[in-house]
Amino acid sequence: VTPEGGRLLPMASPSASGSQPIFDRIGIVGIRLIGGSIALAVRQRWPACLVIGVDDKSVLEVAQRMHAVDVSADDLTMLSDAQLVVLAGSIQDNLSVLKLLDEHVNETALITAVTSSPSIDVSLAAKFPHRFSYISGKLSGDEVSGGIMQARADLFSGRKWLLTPERVNSNEVVDKMSKFVSELGAIPTIVDSLSDKKEKA
Template sequence: MSARIAVVGVGLIGGSVALAAKQRLDATLWGFDHSPAALATARRRGALDHSCESVAEAVGDAEAVFVAVPVGALPEVIAASLEFAPRDCVVTDVGSTKRAIVAAAGDPRFVGGHPLAGAETAGVEHARADLFDGAIWYLTPTGNTSGLLYERLHRLLH
């Protein structure tokens, strides 16, 4: 399966999502991070094919967007991702809390997510393609979530 995937926030989790997608899906990865150093490291490690200067550039043609920023920033970054993502694009997050995020999103393209995986280290330099191997990845659709986009995300993750 080949896909165009965007990752917003390329730290440990976002970088690991990107590496896993490249390895397992032969995906093309676009990424955005406020840290130019994180983007450069992600490119050097092969996690990203394209580093972008904005959320809009990263998600503009994506089939799937993974938002992997700190939990406090998730509502704002998810909203920006939904604003610029195509109408047929699924947007998900990797945050550990959901109530405020799901309430803020409300868009049928959004599917809350949370991989039960991590490491004691932080940053894209520690990202691994196998970080999610054997991990449970919770998806939290709402009654408003597009069934088609939920299924797309489910297929990407499994």
């Protein structure tokens, strides 16, 4: 069933490929089950893509042994040149990181979260620097929490990945994020933001 206001987009089969990455440099904050699985899937799909991991040192040591990340740090400075920043921590952790991104990310980056709260996302998106686009996200299914040791590249296969464009600078940004999700094996589904729903009401 498609969520109210949502539309399903085509799903691609994830496989190792020499194709050009959708994003050349991806920063992932929170390398646990979801963040680690995204990292592994990206490394499998686009070997040329640089995956930047941000988490506690103990977690990053495991991630490096699993070859989930290329470079890592326990602070946000490594995200300076990231084109896509994925927030894969708890809602509270993501909230804290969102407030600091303007200071650390130089690129005209796309910011997305995979554990989102609509009310928080709307208020934060309004305060974002205009050089950033923000798309909140939420995965379907029960397997959404766990540690790095449970991470696997096929975690998203066949699962709906809800995407809500809270504030984007162009439709191209939404298309790129939808394609990225699809290439990881998930089914991207665009859902109206709360502000869009109010305008349509």
